[in-house]
Amino acid sequence: MPIKTSHDQYPPFSTTVPTAPLVSISLAKLEASDAAESSAFFEAAQNLGFFYLSMEGSELGEKLVDGAEKLLALQKEFFSRPNEEKEQFAREKIDPFFGYRHGTLKETWEDGRPKRNETYNLRKDDLVRNNPPLPMHPLVTKNHDLLESYARNCRAAIDLMITHLEVHLQLPIGTLAKLHRINHRSGDHVRFHQHAPAPFTEEAAKQGEHTDFGTLTILFNWLGGLQIRLPDTEDWVYVKPVPGSAVVNLGDALVKFTAGILRSNVHRVTPPPAPQDGITRNSLVFFSRPEDTVVLKRIEGGIIDKQPREEKSEPEMTSEEWILRRSVGDLKGVYTHKGGLEIRRQLVAGRV
Numbered sequence: 287m288p289i290k291t292s293h294d295q296y297p298p299f300s301t302t303v304p305t306a307p308l309v310s311i312s313l314a315k316l317e318a319s320d321a322a323e324s325s326a327f328f329e330a331a332q333n334l335g336f337f338y339l340s341m342e343g344s345e346l347g348e349k350l351v352d353g354a355e356k357l358l359a360l361q362k363e364f365f366s367r368p369n370e371e372k373e374q375f376a377r378e379k380i381d382p383f384f385g386y387r388h389g390t391l392k393e394t395w396e397d398g399r400p401k402r403n404e405t406y407n408l409r410k411d412d413l414v415r416n417n418p419p420l421p422m423h424p425l426v427t428k429n430h431d432l433l434e435s436y437a438r439n440c441r442a443a444i445d446l447m448i449t450h451l452e453v454h455l456q457l458p459i460g461t462l463a464k465l466h467r468i469n470h471r472s473g474d475h476v477r478f479h480q481h482a483p484a485p486f487t488e489e490a491a492k493q494g495e496h497t498d499f500g501t502l503t504i505l506f507n508w509l510g511g512l513q514i515r516l517p518d519t520e521d522w523v524y525v526k527p528v529p530g531s532a533v534v535n536l537g538d539a540l541v542k543f544t545a546g547i548l549r550s551n552v553h554r555v556t557p558p559p560a561p562q563d564g565i566t567r568n569s570l571v572f573f574s575r576p577e578d579t580v581v582l583k584r585i586e587g588g589i590i591d592k593q594p595r596e597e598k599s600e601p602e603m604t605s606e607e608w609i610l611r612r613s614v615g616d617l618k619g620v621y622t623h624k625g626g627l628e629i630r631r632q633l634v635a636g637r638v
């Protein structure tokens with residue numbers, strides 16, 4: 287029986303726009319250490335840096351889909367609260383990176399109120415109770431157990447993928463895992479994401495181009511709008527939401543750790559293409575990142591040793607510093623481009 291989701295409550299995804307050729311990797315098969323699936327996963331991690339993670343047939347996968355559906359309902363309720371109430375949890379008030387943030391659009395609602403694109407970043411360390419939490423909106427406090435189990439389930443799937451990466455990179459088991467221990471402070475977070483309906487403009491789309499800073503990202507979306515830039519043609523193509531699957535992508539930390547073997551692909555969020563246009567778009571993201579104190583640099587060992595060494599070494603910094611500096615926009619991201627490690631051209635930081 288396919289996993290039940292709420293995708294059928296929305297109009298179907300466009301049949302005419304170009305879509306990204308994401309492969310589908312089965313979480314159940316990765317859990318069963320299926321060799322062919324594990325290789326397909328590693329290929330996808332190198333080639334596109336984006337793939338579908340099918341949750342079908344996996345107990346953990348079913349929990350993730352169930353949690354994502356519940357958190358979709360919760361985030362809609364949160365974003366429907368009055369602006370002044372949400373703004374009590376604004377990043378400017380509680381933390382440079384975690385909390386509520388909005389951008390104001392040129393467009394207005396029928397009653398004249400300006401439209402907003404909004405995010406609410408919830409720190410994993412608060413959700414899994416590693417430390418006294420930052421102030422949380424009452425809806426979050428009320429649903430803390432749901433958010434905690436969702437964060438733990440995302441981390442279980444991520445830890446499994448990290449182990450498969452270690453095998454293919456020929457690193458001693460635990461090399462990457464020990465940089466990502468759930469009970470240690472990191473920039474991991476759950477993000478609620480709401481985009482108000484607005485027309486597509488190239489300018490707005492360009493503004494949103496980014497790579498994710500961290501390790502692995504698990505994304506659930508119900509409407510189209512996510513676009514990735516294809517490595518070979520540089521064309522922007524849509525990622526079609528697939529019920530029962532998450533979209534997983536790799537972030538900059540994995541490019542740095544592997545000296546460019548793995549790919550962190552540029553992507554952006556645009557308004558959903560017709561017939562899904564005119565609808566408010568929500569997505570749910572779990573970002574994993576190395577522990578705060580981990581220095582982001584090439585790991586020695588395995589097949590990483592075969593990668594060319596950079597002539598001039600980049601300044602080394604901790605994961606915590608990297609995230610902060612990327613989020614305020616004074617550092618560019620890195621991604622893998624045609625076989626090497628590349629510092630990105632002009633991408634807008636501060637969006638991730």
Ligand SMILES: O=C(O)CCC(=O)C(=O)O
Pocket residue numbers: 477479498505507511512553554555568569570571637638
């Ligand atoms: O909403 C989406 O589909 C993707 C969001 C995203 O890329 C991000 O928050 O970094």
Ligand SMILES: [Fe+2]
Pocket residue numbers: 496497498553638
């Ligand atoms: Fe992203």
